[in-house]
Amino acid sequence: MHLGIVGLGKMGGNMRDRLRAKGHQVTGYDQDPALTDVDSIGALVSALDGDRRIVWVMVPAGDITESVIAELADALGEGDVIIDGGNSKYTDDLRRVDALATRGIGYVDAGVSGGIWGETNGYGLMVGGPDDTIEYLMPIFDALRPDGPRHEGFVHAGPVGAGHYAKMVHNGIEYGVMQAYAEGYEILAARDDLISDVGAVFEAWQRGTVVRSWLLELLVKALNEDPDLDDIRGYVADSGEGRWTVEEAVQRAVPAPVISAALFARFDSRQEDSPAMKAVAALRNQFGGHATKASADG
Amino acid sequence: MHLGIVGLGKMGGNMRDRLRAKGHQVTGYDQDPALTDVDSIGALVSALDGDRRIVWVMVPAGDITESVIAELADALGEGDVIIDGGNSKYTDDLRRVDALATRGIGYVDAGVSGGIWGETNGYGLMVGGPDDTIEYLMPIFDALRPDGPRHEGFVHAGPVGAGHYAKMVHNGIEYGVMQAYAEGYEILAARDDLISDVGAVFEAWQRGTVVRSWLLELLVKALNEDPDLDDIRGYVADSGEGRWTVEEAVQRAVPAPVISAALFARFDSRQEDSPAMKAVAALRNQFGGHATKASADG
């Protein structure tokens, strides 16, 4: 198939390469002249042949995705399909699909997991959309997803929105799993009188144990490169899905103590000083007088 | 009554003053010559008259309390009573009472709340020990506790250990309550576009609202003195009881998400950098490549 991709960064660029290696024709557009195949989104659409043009959007979620989709909506028409492969909020999908439908343009949301490893390993895909559109796009999904049984690396999760919803929850889980390893790391590292090499412990968990996972393997790699993580600051961004997962849990009355704790730990990690803890310190000063820090609790 | 006090710091010294103001005779010992009434613990014991000498120990929990009680055990005898008013762990009480009983020395544990305000307001008291000993000591407890109905500021919570156990839980609750106000403070302060004066909001909660409390009043005082808490660092110590409360909850299979979250927030507040969050950051680097911070989640 001939596919257009908008956004050729670390994700989009690698996906272009993987698709081409699997025999698809890809025309890519990126603002960066060093990356792009064509000069504009208009040129991208013109380059696409066939009666159902397909454009995969792989740009940062939010305003950029919105403006790219708006521009594509003007350039595409009846029967064409836009796939949003970025980390959009599923409620944005629900809004977009209706707007595009008035022009006869199909819309599919695709949650894509795998990071920089996807080009080699394939990308875990969760997609949402109508059966026939997904069917039509399967050759592309099959090229992008990992080798092996299709259902182990790809899911048609439901109607539009389901792909990003599943990806949102995937990332919420990811936050919790990472934080679990991280807390374990700190508890091990706190006992350097007993545990002679924390990295070796994680390394030994890669086979046979209950906690073996791909994230564990990545942590082993990280600890091999920098055994005490001296070169890394404990400052962790968050990219939206974790927050949405907690919001969704709150709105559905689902208890999510682990995922929310992982999210809050990231918020904490980015604060120079915590207003809340200033308030607690102020309170202790009030009831303890100008007491030493150790003796103020009431 | 004539009472001995060992430890005349902010707590013990104020208690001496309150007891004297209420008509009791008090002899105090402190290492600090400026504070002490006598030269040694031995001299303190000698100064006490009557057939049942009473010594209130008001020194930091841990080694100091242990050594003071050991010294008192040697100096006191049959019928005398030691009261530990510090923040000892209740399991230490259970150990001590047996050791002292072999010498005929009585032992009572007293949890004391109220901080520097206790001299004026009276101290909230939770005590553990045998009925007859508590009965004997009631004039002292009545002098120390707040004015008003006895049962609103004093409780004989059970046998030895019960006083410190109740105080432990009191402080665990205190951690949770403080953290609740503190989180609310931060959420209000995050919206300075909407909330014109955060301190004024807390001030207005002092009457009529569901969240009115003494801690709220202290927070109002703190915010009046330093409206943005600019002069206070968000660094919060913990003094044992919060940890023990969580440990006790864990051992009794009691879910304690709020008290433990408040404790962990204090631990967090004291870390220059978090080993756990270094591990999370390292993981994100691994799967996101040298991605920008905002785009690495998987």
Next chain:
Amino acid sequence: MHLGIVGLGKMGGNMRDRLRAKGHQVTGYDQDPALTDVDSIGALVSALDGDRRIVWVMVPAGDITESVIAELADALGEGDVIIDGGNSKYTDDLRRVDALATRGIGYVDAGVSGGIWGETNGYGLMVGGPDDTIEYLMPIFDALRPDGPRHEGFVHAGPVGAGHYAKMVHNGIEYGVMQAYAEGYEILAARDDLISDVGAVFEAWQRGTVVRSWLLELLVKALNEDPDLDDIRGYVADSGEGRWTVEEAVQRAVPAPVISAALFARFDSRQEDSPAMKAVAALRNQFGGHATKASADG
């Protein structure tokens, strides 16, 4: 002043009584013929005299509030003022104020705390709106708020939305504070071998201690009425503000572990069985075989 109230339930009815007792003229409307003064909202508006008619809306947040305000918007006009005293989300205020402004109708949001005790104690009030409108309404606020200094029971928190925002945070804090006491209760009750009377411990915390508060007094009352809480099921509803507080924290990147834990505990309390814990149980079955429950962890 002459004020209209829509909604004469436990809150609105008591407020009518308090306002009348303080010398104001009040006309109330309620669907319930036994409670209402007039037959319809239209009749209520007609009954109000003066050039600036004031109507206080005290109905459940959500659809009912929306429809009442819509009906009032049609009946009122230039210079009139609607006060929403229910637990609306502050973002609803931001939407409404603009819609009403096109008709020249003023809008004020009022967070009201105090429950059934408000009629006697006065209501804690947090209001949002323009200075001149708040100024105009002060006689009403002064009648409703607790006696004592105005700023200890009333705050003009900022522009429209600020009142409900402050109330939202108030309730978020309330969730955390209640949960802190509740966890402490359970930890005390778990040791009935040591603590002879849990209720007596809470009772003794009412004077002198750091954790004394109005909520503590309510818990003492509850434990006096039902010492082991045998007649109460651990099923706890939530009414919106707790969820919004957590959502707001998430959106502002404010760590809120305590308030969210308190919210999740309520969610938990309402589940017959937990889908999440079914998943954990299923996982343990998988790696432990048909192991006994005690031996399955990996």
Next chain:
Amino acid sequence: MHLGIVGLGKMGGNMRDRLRAKGHQVTGYDQDPALTDVDSIGALVSALDGDRRIVWVMVPAGDITESVIAELADALGEGDVIIDGGNSKYTDDLRRVDALATRGIGYVDAGVSGGIWGETNGYGLMVGGPDDTIEYLMPIFDALRPDGPRHEGFVHAGPVGAGHYAKMVHNGIEYGVMQAYAEGYEILAARDDLISDVGAVFEAWQRGTVVRSWLLELLVKALNEDPDLDDIRGYVADSGEGRWTVEEAVQRAVPAPVISAALFARFDSRQEDSPAMKAVAALRNQFGGHATKASADG
């Protein structure tokens, strides 16, 4: 080598089989006549030949392990080695090693992960003890651990205690990871209007995604067997290590919000009714009157 095993249940029995399959001679003792090779621990020790007898203890942690080790201590002597492969607390190891050393008996603690899958996949091993003893036992560890590079399934984590400490943290992490998946499961399942098949989503995460892991594969198996988990109750035991991990975190001032939340969720899952939530419900009744559940928050 010739090895004795005490305890031939699901773990010990499978280990005997794996060791024999790998060419070792094993004599096993179990209370159950259907499982045991010999009649008593004494007979087991007698059956072992060589100058350094080795006995692997694989019985439930706690009293049973203590009594088995005590009996072995009497039967063994200078140069012999006891390995505790159960889930003992690391502090028990520190105590035992000294007691056994007075008799010249060596002691090694071995954390063993892998559950019923270990016989086929090999067991993840974390061991603590002196270099020369570990060296001597390596043929046994090599037979038990998974095939592949030794350091990916085995670690000599440090001196005695380090093996069980590492296993304790392993299980603490496991609790957190399981809970993260479980919360994600519940959030997905809450949207059956959008997600057509939750099991298919988990299935699709097995390749390419960031959250792929062995536990994920087990959850896929569980959901294939029982798609809505209808046959499983959300009742989850805990076996000690999770509690110890939280206690250790508390004692070392390490924030562990995720691991503790996972532990508390298990506690919750086992409560018929929650005393804490009864207290919250009682409080709401107090300030809300006999209000409907939905309207009581203050």
